[in-house]
Amino acid sequence: MVQEVDLHTFLSNTNDWQWVSHTQMQGWIDAFLRGSDVRCFMSENIACVGWVTRKWGKRMLTVKGECFRSLPVSNKQVFAFFEHISKIDVDLVSINSDSVYSADYEVGIRQAGFLRPVGMFSTTLSKVVSLDQPYVFDRSWQRNLKQADDSRLSFVPAVCSEQAADEYVRLHNEMERRKGFNDGLTVEQLRVLLTQTCFRMAWVDDNSGNHLAGGIVYQRGGYGRFLYSFTTPMGREKSASYLLYKGWMDNLSLEGVTRFDLGRLSPSKHLKNNLFLFKNGIGGEVVSYNGEWAYSSSVWLPFAIYVANKYYWKRVRV
Numbered sequence: 001m002v003q004e005v006d007l008h009t010f011l012s013n014t015n016d017w018q019w020v021s022h023t024q025m026q027g028w029i030d031a032f033l034r035g036s037d038v039r040c041f042m043s044e045n046i047a048c049v050g051w052v053t054r055k056w057g058k059r060m061l062t063v064k065g066e067c068f069r070s071l072p073v074s075n076k077q078v079f080a081f082f083e084h085i086s087k088i089d090v091d092l093v094s095i096n097s098d099s100v101y102s103a104d105y106e107v108g109i110r111q112a113g114f115l116r117p118v119g120m121f122s123t124t125l126s127k128v129v130s131l132d133q134p135y136v137f138d139r140s141w142q143r144n145l146k147q148a149d150d151s152r153l154s155f156v157p158a159v160c161s162e163q164a165a166d167e168y169v170r171l172h173n174e175m176e177r178r179k180g181f182n183d184g185l186t187v188e189q190l191r192v193l194l195t196q197t198c199f200r201m202a203w204v205d206d207n208s209g210n211h212l213a214g215g216i217v218y219q220r221g222g223y224g225r226f227l228y229s230f231t232t233p234m235g236r237e238k239s240a241s242y243l244l245y246k247g248w249m250d251n252l253s254l255e256g257v258t259r260f261d262l263g264r265l266s267p268s269k270h271l272k273n274n275l276f277l278f279k280n281g282i283g284g285e286v287v288s289y290n291g292e293w294a295y296s297s298s299v300w301l302p303f304a305i306y307v308a309n310k311y312y313w314k315r316v317r318v
Helices: 007-014 026-032 075-086 103-111 139-150 162-179 187-193 233-237 240-254 273-280 301-312
Strands: 003-005 037-042 046-055 058-064 092-100 125-130 154-157 199-205 211-220 223-231 259-261 285-296
Touching: 003 007, 007 026, 007 037, 007 046, 026 187, 037 075, 046 075, 075 092, 075 103, 075 285, 092 103, 092 301, 103 285, 139 240, 154 240, 162 187, 162 211, 162 223, 199 240, 211 233, 211 240, 223 240, 233 240, 240 259, 285 301
Parallel strands: 058 092, 223 259
Antiparallel strands: 003 037, 037 046, 046 058, 092 285, 125 259, 125 285, 154 199, 199 211, 211 223
16 A cells, blocks of 8 residues: 655655665655655655656656665555555646666556656766775776875875865866756755765865865765765866775675665766766776656656756767
8 A cells, every 4th residue: 555644754654664765765865855845655665755846837756765674575565556546636746766677667667557758968977986895906906006106196185164065066066067067055055965974075185175076965875876076177187986986895894784886877978977977997896776767647748858858958868
């Protein structure tokens, strides 16, 4: 049976579930969904938080990530859960799942009436590194890690403070503007996110204490995931981003994390391919997420969303 519950009930009941996406944790919800019309859905084995927005007079529910009490889930469980969501009082439901691909998940969500959206704007690919095994780096990584060492860079876990959040956001958003991206953070969002211990931040500093790179990870049990990062122009020259990733891998491994998700691979012909090449230099298992799905009884609304994403919000289709 699927039911709609309040946020407190959702958070308390999913606390010990096997899989909880970072987007379903209190820190992320408080940081990015504050003031939103939040809806929480739960069944015996699946749960999710989404938020409702209104565009062009239409109500749309967006869900990023889910929770699973235990894995794997059956196609019947997936069908029952998403069929219920498809019948709520909105005109379009948009799902973007970052759980590892399951054929049962696809069978169930398709039987519930969901389809792949008209044009996808997030890749389903990622790479998971086993931290309980020796690391495998390609030659480029080995060379750049040596350069970071020769430059006397250091990996420094950050102390959560408003000053640290302000510095991170300033440097992160400067990098976004240089690259022509528009996924910027605000100081308030980051400050709220870091109040939860499962979200953590670290710097890569030079020997004068200047921040050349920074990154934020999500850790829950034996799983970790890289969420955000920046590198300054000087950091690029000194290979700071390579030490940033290895530093997190070393630290999380010491804390018992065995699976480290690099947070989506974006092979392509545009600028984001550079990030793919960077991440792909770390050995690991390439995985696919369940990815994007959409449900709407309207014929034209999915096409309108696609046009708005591509031409108004200038998102890059993948």
